[in-house]
């Protein structure tokens with residue numbers, strides 16, 4: 375079938391020779407006319423008007439009005455001579471209505487707008503979205519990036535330069551093999567309720583808001599430290615779906631802490647910013663207030679400096695490069711001195727050191743004493759985050775192993791237990807293995823439990839992974855459940 379090829383019939387006509395259709399049902403607001411004008415200025419007159427033999431418009435009323443407002447005297451038109459009066463009326467409606475029936479692929483739209491914004495060549499307002507719409511779409515992109523879904527490669531040289539001089543133990547930019555991406559199982563081996571024993575660690579596929587699940591995981595053990603990164607607000611696309619009520623989730627998970635944490639245990643929770651309606655949201659406030667009512671003080675508040683931010687305009691904000699760690703407790707525990715002191719061994723002069731209120735320098739003010747070998751960490755944790763090329767391509771919110779490793783070393787001693795109620799891909803378990811602290815972890819999603827096991831066994835192929843109460847090894851359980859292609863431990 376061949377259709378008339380109208381592009382060959384484009385002609386230039388004087389604006390004054392054209393007239394709008396009196397019964398045009400399509401309305402063009404002043405704002406939309408501004409958008410059409412901006413588009414014409416940005417891209418030229420790329421879409422000819424459709425007119426009939428008499429110069430009456432069939433399609434393009436907004437474009438004609440915008441052209442006239444811009445002082446354009448001649449516009450490209452296609453004269454449609456083959457349509458009946460009824461067909462012209464129908465096309466006037468169809469031309470607008472059919473276009474309205476298309477929808478957007480939100481992810482691609484977001485990427486396209488973010489790319490255009492970054493390139494900076496075209497004014498985004500020329501595209502036809504309002505300023506508020508663009509803000510909302512790009513804010514969604516920003517949240518995705520903050521959560522680690524869309525991180526770009528960064529200039530490693532910049533990173534090294536910018537991170538130089540940070541906290542010694544925490545700023546190594548080299549790729550951490552523990553953050554590499556394991557080969558995930560093709561089908562889920564783990565089933566809800568499975569409690570896996572990974573070396574001396576335990577990982578339960580269950581719900582951390584369920585007191586029975588936590589009691590099963592912990593038994594009589596109590597952890598010296600809870601470190602976790604729960605879902606941030608409501609936004610993430612986990613395999614288990616989004617979080618409906620964040621306060622309820624957190625209250626649920628923190629409602630039975632006495633079954634998991636020792637009386638002098640510390641609780642550190644990593645949370646990132648969420649922006650909504652063009653504002654950052656203090657979504658943690660209600661939960662933190664509630665924590666105080668059950669005896670958990672908001673003891674410390676730390677910043678996780680994730681290294682240099684990502685390229686982009688960020689909607690008028692500065693490039694995001696930090697998250698928070700909230701520290702709760704019921705009794706303080708002195709942080710371990712794990713940071714080497716630059717001036718270790720240097721002896722303060724008798725006149726130097728700290729002075730008492732009256733100006734005197736006494737022994738307790740360290741005068742005449744050598745600087746210690748190590749000190750406690752800063753309340754800014756300088757640990758470079760992932761760059762979207764390792765394990766975080768498998769789980770949307772993985773933190774680097776160095777983050778739990780650093781905090782475990784700071785707030786526990788070897789052999790102390792660590793509790794992780796939102797285990798994700800098992801990063802805290804890997805940190806526990808590295809530091810000699812057994813981890814007790816819960817993860818809701820079977821697929822992430824399998825992922826955590828895949829990560830663990832790829833790093834520690836010699837350690838047994840068995841099902842509690844059953845004794846079979848992971849591969850045997852997989853085979854019994856009909857899953858033959860599991861991650862290779864090699």
Ligand SMILES: C[S@@+](CC[C@H](N)C(=O)[O-])C[C@H]1O[C@@H](n2cnc3c(N)ncnc32)[C@H](O)[C@@H]1O
Pocket residue numbers: 580581582583602603604605606612613614623769771772773774795796797798799800801802816817818819822
């Ligand atoms: C922010 S991610 C943790 C990522 C983890 N830090 C890592 O490095 O892989 C939060 C995890 O909590 C899990 N989750 C959500 N609700 C849960 C619940 N009620 N009990 C246990 N896990 C839950 C999600 O499936 C998700 O894997």
